[in-house]
Amino acid sequence: MANVGSDKPNIRQVATIAGVSHMTVSRVLNDHPNIKPDTKRRVLEAIEELDYRPNLVARALATQRTRRIGVIVESAVAHGPTSILRAVELSARATGYSVTPIALHEGDPLSPQQAVDNLVTQGVDALCVIAPRSSSVAALRRIAITVPMLVVKADADPTFLTVSIDQHAGTTSVVDHLVALGHRDILHLSGPLDWLDARARERAFHSRAKSWGIRERPIVVGDWSADFAYDFAKGLTRLPDYTAIFAANDDMAMGLIHGLHDRGFEVPRDLSVVGFDDIPLARHFIPPLTTVRQDFGALGVAVVEMLRAAIEGRDIPALTRIPTELVARGSSAAPREVR
Amino acid sequence: MANVGSDKPNIRQVATIAGVSHMTVSRVLNDHPNIKPDTKRRVLEAIEELDYRPNLVARALATQRTRRIGVIVESAVAHGPTSILRAVELSARATGYSVTPIALHEGDPLSPQQAVDNLVTQGVDALCVIAPRSSSVAALRRIAITVPMLVVKADADPTFLTVSIDQHAGTTSVVDHLVALGHRDILHLSGPLDWLDARARERAFHSRAKSWGIRERPIVVGDWSADFAYDFAKGLTRLPDYTAIFAANDDMAMGLIHGLHDRGFEVPRDLSVVGFDDIPLARHFIPPLTTVRQDFGALGVAVVEMLRAAIEGRDIPALTRIPTELVARGSSAAPREVR
DNA sequence: CTCTCTGTTGTTCTCGGTAACATTCACCGA
DNA sequence: TCGGTGAATGTTACCGAGAACAACAGAGAG
Numbered sequence: 259m260a261n262v263g264s265d266k267p268n269i270r271q272v273a274t275i276a277g278v279s280h281m282t283v284s285r286v287l288n289d290h291p292n293i294k295p296d297t298k299r300r301v302l303e304a305i306e307e308l309d310y311r312p313n314l315v316a317r318a319l320a321t322q323r324t325r326r327i328g329v330i331v332e333s334a335v336a337h338g339p340t341s342i343l344r345a346v347e348l349s350a351r352a353t354g355y356s357v358t359p360i361a362l363h364e365g366d367p368l369s370p371q372q373a374v375d376n377l378v379t380q381g382v383d384a385l386c387v388i389a390p391r392s393s394s395v396a397a398l399r400r401i402a403i404t405v406p407m408l409v410v411k412a413d414a415d416p417t418f419l420t421v422s423i424d425q426h427a428g429t430t431s432v433v434d435h436l437v438a439l440g441h442r443d444i445l446h447l448s449g450p451l452d453w454l455d456a457r458a459r460e461r462a463f464h465s466r467a468k469s470w471g472i473r474e475r476p477i478v479v480g481d482w483s484a485d486f487a488y489d490f491a492k493g494l495t496r497l498p499d500y501t502a503i504f505a506a507n508d509d510m511a512m513g514l515i516h517g518l519h520d521r522g523f524e525v526p527r528d529l530s531v532v533g534f535d536d537i538p539l540a541r542h543f544i545p546p547l548t549t550v551r552q553d554f555g556a557l558g559v560a561v562v563e564m565l566r567a568a569i570e571g572r573d574i575p576a577l578t579r580i581p582t583e584l585v586a587r588g589s590s591a592a593p594r595e596v597r
Numbered sequence: 598m599a600n601v602g603s604d605k606p607n608i609r610q611v612a613t614i615a616g617v618s619h620m621t622v623s624r625v626l627n628d629h630p631n632i633k634p635d636t637k638r639r640v641l642e643a644i645e646e647l648d649y650r651p652n653l654v655a656r657a658l659a660t661q662r663t664r665r666i667g668v669i670v671e672s673a674v675a676h677g678p679t680s681i682l683r684a685v686e687l688s689a690r691a692t693g694y695s696v697t698p699i700a701l702h703e704g705d706p707l708s709p710q711q712a713v714d715n716l717v718t719q720g721v722d723a724l725c726v727i728a729p730r731s732s733s734v735a736a737l738r739r740i741a742i743t744v745p746m747l748v749v750k751a752d753a754d755p756t757f758l759t760v761s762i763d764q765h766a767g768t769t770s771v772v773d774h775l776v777a778l779g780h781r782d783i784l785h786l787s788g789p790l791d792w793l794d795a796r797a798r799e800r801a802f803h804s805r806a807k808s809w810g811i812r813e814r815p816i817v818v819g820d821w822s823a824d825f826a827y828d829f830a831k832g833l834t835r836l837p838d839y840t841a842i843f844a845a846n847d848d849m850a851m852g853l854i855h856g857l858h859d860r861g862f863e864v865p866r867d868l869s870v871v872g873f874d875d876i877p878l879a880r881h882f883i884p885p886l887t888t889v890r891q892d893f894g895a896l897g898v899a900v901v902e903m904l905r906a907a908i909e910g911r912d913i914p915a916l917t918r919i920p921t922e923l924v925a926r927g928s929s930a931a932p933r934e935v936r
Numbered sequence: 937c938t939c940t941c942t943g944t945t946g947t948t949c950t951c952g953g954t955a956a957c958a959t960t961c962a963c964c965g966a
Numbered sequence: 967t968c969g970g971t972g973a974a975t976g977t978t979a980c981c982g983a984g985a986a987c988a989a990c991a992g993a994g995a996g
Binding site for chain 2: 972973974975976977980981982983
Binding site: 607609620637651657658660707 | 951952953954955
């Protein structure tokens with residue numbers, strides 16, 4: 259703190275005070291071996307005296323490493339992507355990295371390619387794409403990229419590094435839960451099928467439904483929004499054949515419950531509803547929502563770990579699959595009659 | 598795209614190809630006047646041919662400007678802060694800046710000072726603090742800072758730049774709305790009073806309640822969470838004196854509605870409930886929630902504008918106050934009896 | 937006693953831009 | 967005709983670090 263008022267000190271000023279060359283200071287900063295303890299002490303004292311901080315921009319230029327990870331978030335409104343971004347930021351910071359996010363909005367002027375470009379030009383060491391659409395992934399697959407790129411998606415991919423939430427297991431647990439309650443006819447209200455997550459949940463739903471031998475019925479494709487789900491439910495003219503609805507996210511589940519309520523149907527008496535995400539409000543829906551919890555924290559850690567391995571040239575860990583957990587609450591119950 | 602496979606081109610390679618000095622290329626890149634059109638054309642062709650992008654890290658080192666804004670977000674879970682961060686990122690990007698966020702978590706190892714330190718060391722040109730506690734602001738006030746710092750808070754502040762959501766007007770509109778419906782006894786369920794936003798809403802509530810001459814009653818201090826509000830409502834032993842509750846955010850409003858419901862009270866018949874934030878789900882609560890909408894997009898624009906002015910040494914615009922809008926929905930109605 | 941070897945430190949160059957100043961040349965008025 | 971002026975461009979230094987290589991001392995080996 260002896261330096262108040264003057265310009266930011268640089269490594270050579272530290273060197274002068276410590277009576278060494280700037281390289282010795284650099285070595286101390288980077289924990290090189292073969293520094294005499296006494297020299298190191300003098301350097302550290304000089305650093306202290308000047309309240310010196312290394313200039314990370316200069317270091318980045320010299321090392322060609324910024325220690326920054328670019329994160330592209332599609333659909334940054336939703337709970338999932340937001341939580342993942344936060345988790346990635348947290349775990350990046352814990353390992354000395356920082357994060358530069360770009361949120362792609364609906365009808366954004368920015369294409370995924372431009373977002374990548376933007377971040378690469380800024381010199382990020384690696385890229386992470388959260389909650390992508392398949393069209394984006396296809397676009398990304400085509401662009402030659404000079405930094406490691408990780409996509410958070412359900413399946414492994416030869417083109418990218420991947421970390422995934424186990425959508426399949428999560429969805430399976432939903433179907434199993436409903437079947438165990440006695441449901442034999444379930445409607446799936448999916449997200450837009452261009453979204454990888456929506457597609458993964460839809461596939462897993464069909465596959466599990468089939469293996470239980472329950473009726474195949476067309477899904478309804480939503481848009482992730484509660485509004486859509488509300489309109490759908492409100493538009494029902496009579497109590498449907500199916501006895502349960504599996505919504506691909508909690509927002510739509512909430513819209514469903516609201517729409518069914520306004521239509522005069524009661525959840526779960528007339529119809530069970532299950533969501534996906536376990537947003538903090540899920541347990542305060544009326545009735546509280548049965549849903550699937552995802553461990554975003556673990557996902558953030560896995561993302562950063564994998565990217566660091568790629569950046570630093572270490573062995574890249576195998577595909578990590580983050581587990582999910584079904585949280586059964588009041589919105590699901592036995593069907594009105596067991597057929 | 599002629600450059601696939603080789604190393605990234607730099608400004609001198611472009612210069613060689615264009616047959617000029619690297620400074621001429623630099624001038625073209627930065628739109629300097631006094632470049633012969635023909636020269637400019639040749640340079641641009643060379644840039645095209647090599648698919649050259651300026652190295653922003655090197656530029657940052659030379660200019661001492663990173664064109665990055667550090668954003669510190671307290672309580673990154675909530676809808677408001679998250680939306681603000683996104684809005685700031687969007688509007689920063691639109692003007693050639695990027696954003697480095699740091700989310701402070703509950704019981705975070707990182708103090709506000711350390712977060713500032715972290716970002717300043719990374720060389721951000723400016724800092725923005727979102728949704729702070731008063732303790733954080735006090736801490737920030739004490740640290741000498743070398744870059745412009747903006748705090749998103751209700752009141753102007755001599756120490757920082759400020760942009761604010763008009764908490765006062767928002768809260769006033771809530772009280773007026775309830776009074777207009779006939780309510781004369783309103784409970785305020787506030788956020789933790791260490792939070793500036795909570796404090797601002799609480800103050801505005803009291804002030805407006807007083808000016809209407811309605812009964813002064815102690816507030817209940819919550820923690821922003823639906824869980825807390827649920828427990829509070831569930832714990833009511835009988836229908837209270839007050840006829841309406843103004844919750845300081847939508848999450849708590851939702852918890853209230855849920856808790857009242859479980860307690861056997863009906864909203865708005867027995868009690869009106871109003872929130873603050875207008876989260877996307879608010880209109881799908883049962884009943885749909887009366888709440889206050891805030892224009893986060895405008896806030897993001899104002900934040901970036903003000904910070905850019907500060908960074909680039911232009912005149913700093915006056916305190917911007919972002920307007921709010923009451924959205925009346927089904928959770929508020931006339932009280933059970935007008936006393 | 938000299939020759940490695942190794943631990944320790946210093947010198948110089950580089951990263952890829954921009955700033956500051958220098959140079960060249962054409963054109964203009966005295 | 968000559969000096970001044972300004973447009974157009976070049977040369978060199980610099981931002982603040984790290985890499986590569988050089989230098990030098992003392993220890994142990996032959």
